[in-house]
Amino acid sequence: MKYLFNYIIFLLFINVSSAQSIIDTSISTSQFSILFDSDKHTIRDSFKVQLDSLITKWHSGKETHLVLKAHTDSIGSDEYNINLSKRRLNAVTAYLEKGGVSDTLIVSNFYGEKLPTVDNKNASLRQLNRRVEVFVSQKTKAKLLVGRVVDAKSNQGLKSHLDISFGNEDQKLLTESDGKFELLIPLTNGIEIVANAENYFFRHLKIKPQVLANLDSIIIKMSKMDIGSKYSLKGLNFVSNKCIILPKSIPILHRLISTMTTNEDLCIEIGGHINLPNRPKVTNQSDYYDLSLSRATVVYDSLVNAGIESVRMYTKAYGNWEMINPKAKSEIKQAENRRVEIEVVDCADSATIHNEQVRWPAIHGYKVR
Known part of the structure; x- marks a missing residue:
């Protein structure tokens, strides 16, 4: 049976129970x-x-399963088109078998003109209906993962929208009203997960396959957008000692833009933080301080350019004053110090606070708006 993997969200807290059995299934790959x-x-x-x-991939050693569906346009009788779609199906099947693909791994059917992909009103559109659709899937190991999305303080379940990226697929899932969900998770690759719930900060995570292999259940705790609550934009990374956002981090920025667009009454402080552990606090005249300011300002500029009103936000530089790990030695701990942090503020405050100007834009790669 082929499972199209519709999945999940960001996990702040993980419960690991006894390992469930690993099952063999198939995943749609293209x-x-x-x-x-x-x-x-x-x-x-x-x-x-x-x-x-496709034949080359089949011979690569990965057991590939195929589903073939043959169709025609609307020109001709129903009976004629059924036979024409069958001939098209046989032509593709014969080509694959000649290339060495086993017929035992092919499931096929023909439909004539019954299932057009577009309207048959002109020649260009009819061309798209004269087709054999090829669906490719591969065997993989998978396991069932159960979970629940909850409020971080009350542990009450939250109905949430979950976006999943797995391989070349992007899938969406809506949890139950109490936040519960079940997922059939393939173990061959990691997955990227984003969760959204009304009036809560979005969550984002990349989960590696070796982590998935040891998970049976998860609890996902989400922080509400109350005044004073803070949210670190994990995954928003910069070029070393610059305020240039890495291309792989752009989706995180887009998530923040989406959150600000959806929640029109949300006002925020954008705080820039650097990693400088086991050192005295930098002064607000130092280039380290200016680096933290420039990173916050880049995020601010991106929001303004996306149409978010400037009165709903302001920037603030923290240098190394509020490091999560002030005595960090490992790279993991130091990475937690390098961050842009969002704090929910009163809109009356955000409308009156003026942004500090970046002093040395050339040093940090900041492009003045």
């Missing part, structure tokens, strides 16, 4: 369509390239 000329079942050379690539 899909594409082979298009045909009108009233023809001959495979075009351009589409043979895609089939050849």
Whole structure:
């Protein structure tokens, strides 16, 4: 049976229970369509390239399963089109088998003109309906993961939207009203998870496959957007000693923009922090202080450019004054110190507080708006 993995969210707290059994299943890895000329079942050379690539993958050692679905446009009788779709299916199946793909790993069907992908009103659109759809899946190890999304303070369940990125797939899942969910998790790769709940900070996490292998259940604690509550933008990373956001961190910034757009009454302080452990606190005249300010300002500028009103936010530099780990030695602990932190504030305050100006933009790579 093929499972399309619709998944989960960010976990701040993990419960690990006794290991559940690992099961064999299949995961959808890709899909594409082979298009045909009108009233023809001959495979075009351009589409043979895609089939050849699929055959190569099949011979790579990973057991690949295929689902083939053949279709026609609306020109011709129902009976004729059923037979035409069957001929197209047979042509693709024969090509794959000639390349060495076992017919025992192919599931197929033909539908004639019954399932058009677009309207048949003109020649260009009819071309898209003359097709054999190819769905590719691979065997993998998986396990069932159960979880619940809760308020961090009250432990009350939260109905949440969960976005999952796994391999080349992006999936969405809505939890039950009490925050409960069940997921069939493949163990071959890690997953990237984002959770959103109304009036709560979004959560984001990348979970490695070796971590997934030891998880049976999780509790996801989310922080409410109360005045004074803080949220560290984990995963928002910068070029070393610069305020330039790394490309891989841009999705985190987009999540913050989405949160500010969705919650129109939310006002925030954007705090910049640096890592300088086992050292005295820097002064507000130092370039370290200015680095923390420039990083906060880059986030502020991005929000303004996205249409967020400037009166809803302001920046503040903290240098190394509020490090999470002031005596950090390991890279993990030091990374926790390097952060941009969001604090919910009263909108009356955000409207009146003026931003401090970055003093040395050239040093930190800051581009003045």
